[in-house]
Each structure stands twice: as structure tokens, then as C-alpha cells.
Amino acid sequence: MTTSPPASATPALPEPTPTQSEQYSLTHGKLTVGDYLPKASHDGKPGAGKCEWSSHVSVALTSDEIGALAWVLIDSVMKARFGPAVQLYDVWREHTLDGTTIPEPDRQTIGSFVKPVFGLPGADKKKSKDHLHGHIGEWLWHLLTKDNPTVRAQPAPKGDVTDSGGDGYTIYETANSELRFRLWESKKNTGKGSLSTSLNQAYGQLGEHGQTYVAKIVGAYAQASGEGAAELNSFITEIPRAWTQGDVIVGAGVTLATHRPLPNKPFKKMAGKLPLLDKPGQLRGLATSIECYEELADTVRRYAWTAL
Structure with a gap:
């Protein structure tokens, strides 16, 4: 004997395909991360011994x-992963949008670009999602800034995300056209731990390992070219000593991605954990709260796998 579902039960809607999702973004003119995650708040002007921060919050996104x-x-992730191998990116993108499987041997080749963090379909379906959630958080920061x-x-x-070193850096200009460097540490909080624990871990890593992270960034720096390149190439050589001394040209940033509501004043302990960085503008925070964070991460991975 079978039982029918309650009359009030609503059938689950089919998950959108990559093509439908791209079409939605084009039709609605929502082509950037910021279009889905508007800035919710900003704490104002920077001050001495203060972390300036902003937040982006989305409480309820539709399935589309x-x-x-x-x-x-x-x-965006895959375009960056393929780098100069644009033809491989084009193959991945075409088959993903068509919903077709990439033929061998390209399937194996392209799978090697997908595998880090996302894993591959089948064997890696039950893989821990910690790295996936963290990687999504890093890309949210990057695309928002x-x-x-x-x-x-x-x-x-x-x-x-298992590569050693800092999670990212920014070289930017002040209102006076002076160059500044910011080392970023990224944390996700999609488990049961407190937000403050995640933030304290980030502060601790910057304080304990920041000098080493800076050294690795400078050592791997690829010389810029084009307009303004000489200024950038000269500036990067100043960063290691500046970090040691907490000079005004360097700073630190922490980005937090979570599914939870954000506190009214996140990052309030950052200044105390990084006492050398006590000048106005040296500390920065970015918090992103997405209620459907796990569903979003699962969908990102599903799209990465579509053509495999």
C-alpha cells in the first residue's frame, strides 16, 4: 500500500542548469557578485587603532x-584557473552550458583544473566541504573588492586553499595617490564554532605568520608591465621591511564568510591583536553573510562538474 503526500506538499523545483543561470544573470542585468550581495553597512572613516569594515548580507536568495x-x-574561478590556456577554458564553458560531457582526452585534462578544492564527480562526492566553503569565501572577497x-x-x-602562505593581497592607492599594501586572511564560518573564534584565528595567523606570508608574496611577485609598472615594481620591494616595523604603507585585512547573522560590531578585537598596525587605515574587515551559503557552495561545485 502506498501513501500519497499531503495535499499541501509542494513539489521541489528542478535545480537550474548553468545555461538557465547565465541567462537569468544576463536578463536581469545581475552580472557581478555585488549585484546579489549589496553592501549592508559600513562603519565610517578609518581611525588610529581601529578596524574599518563593511558587510554584505543576503538573507533570502531565490533558487534562480x-x-x-x-x-x-x-x-570567474575557472577562467582564473585555466590562466593562459584559454582554449581549455572555452571547451569547459561550452560543454558546461550545453550540458554535454567533454570527450576524452580533454575531459581528463580539464578535470585536472577542476579537481583542486572541488574534487571530481563520483569518488569525491562525500569529500569534506570545509575547503569548498573556504574557497567560495575567498572568491566572494576577491570579486567584491x-x-x-x-x-x-x-x-x-x-x-x-591548502597551499601555504597568505590568502591574498591588495596594492591600492590612497586619496593622495600614495601606494599601500594590504595582506588579507580569509575565514569561513559554516559550522558550529563561534564567529569570534574564526576571527581570532585570522588575527593570530596574521600576527604570527604575516612576515612569512609577505616574504612569499614578494618572492613570487611577477614584475608588472605597462603604465605605472615601474612604480609598482619598486613599491613591492619596500613591503618586507615595512611589515616588520608596522610602517604606514602596509596593513592587514580579514574577510569572514558565513551563513549566520553578523554581530553589530565585527572585527572589534583586531586592533588589539595587531598592535603594530595602529595607524589610520591599516586595518580592514569584510564580512559576508549568506543564509543559503551551503546551497550556494553545492551549486558552484555542481556547475564545475557539469561537463565531467
Whole structure:
């Protein structure tokens, strides 16, 4: 004997495909992460011994919006991962949007670009999502900040969150056209731990390992070219000593991504944990709260796997 579902039960809607999600973003003119996560608050002007911060909050995204935001994210991630191998990116994108499987041997080749963090379909389906959630958080930070007109250089996040070193950096200009460097540490909080614990871990890493992170960034720095390149290339050589002394040209940033509501004053302990960085503008925080964070991350990974 079978039982029918209650009359009030609503059938689950089919999950949007990558093509539907791209079309939604184009039709609605929502082509950037910021279109889905508007800035919710900002604490005002920087001050001595103070962390200036802003937050982006989305309480309830529709299924279509989750899919469209996931597509904006994964398309940006994969374009960065393929780097100069644009033809491989084009193959991944074409088959993903067509909903078809990439033929061998390209399937194996392209899978090697997808595997870090996302894993591969089948064997990695039950893989821990910690790294996936953290990677999404890093990309939310990058895509929310990289197009600020003051930014002169901000490389995309690393392809694998297990790589050692800092999570990111920004070289930007002040209102007086002076160059500044900011080292970023990214944390996600999608488990049961407190937000303050996640933030304290970030402060601790910057305080304990910041000098080493800076050394690795400078050592791996690729010389810029084009207009303004000489200024950037000269500036980066000043960063290691400046960090040691807490000079005004360097600063630290912490980004937090979570599914939880944000406190009224996040980052309030940051100044006390990084006492050398006590000049106005040296400390920065970015908090992102997305109620459907896990569903978003799952959709990003599903889109990464679509053509595999």
C-alpha cells in the first residue's frame, strides 16, 4: 500500500542548469557578485587603532538567484584557473552550458583544473566541504573588492586553499595617490564554532605568520608591465621591511564568510591583536553573510562538474 503526500506538499523545483543561470544573470542585468550581495553597512572613516569594515548580507536568495550567483562565481574561478590556456577554458564553458560531457582526452585534462578544492564527480562526492566553503569565501572577497577604482593589483585567490602562505593581497592607492599594501586572511564560518573564534584565528595567523606570508608574496611577485609598472615594481620591494616595523604603507585585512547573522560590531578585537598596525587605515574587515551559503557552495561545485 502506498501513501500519497499531503495535499499541501509542494513539489521541489528542478535545480537550474548553468545555461538557465547565465541567462537569468544576463536578463536581469545581475552580472557581478555585488549585484546579489549589496553592501549592508559600513562603519565610517578609518581611525588610529581601529578596524574599518563593511558587510554584505543576503538573507533570502531565490533558487534562480542562487544559481545565477553560483554561475558568476564558477565562471570567474575557472577562467582564473585555466590562466593562459584559454582554449581549455572555452571547451569547459561550452560543454558546461550545453550540458554535454567533454570527450576524452580533454575531459581528463580539464578535470585536472577542476579537481583542486572541488574534487571530481563520483569518488569525491562525500569529500569534506570545509575547503569548498573556504574557497567560495575567498572568491566572494576577491570579486567584491577587485574592481574598486583604487585597486592597482589584486591577484585572484590561489587554486587550492591548502597551499601555504597568505590568502591574498591588495596594492591600492590612497586619496593622495600614495601606494599601500594590504595582506588579507580569509575565514569561513559554516559550522558550529563561534564567529569570534574564526576571527581570532585570522588575527593570530596574521600576527604570527604575516612576515612569512609577505616574504612569499614578494618572492613570487611577477614584475608588472605597462603604465605605472615601474612604480609598482619598486613599491613591492619596500613591503618586507615595512611589515616588520608596522610602517604606514602596509596593513592587514580579514574577510569572514558565513551563513549566520553578523554581530553589530565585527572585527572589534583586531586592533588589539595587531598592535603594530595602529595607524589610520591599516586595518580592514569584510564580512559576508549568506543564509543559503551551503546551497550556494553545492551549486558552484555542481556547475564545475557539469561537463565531467
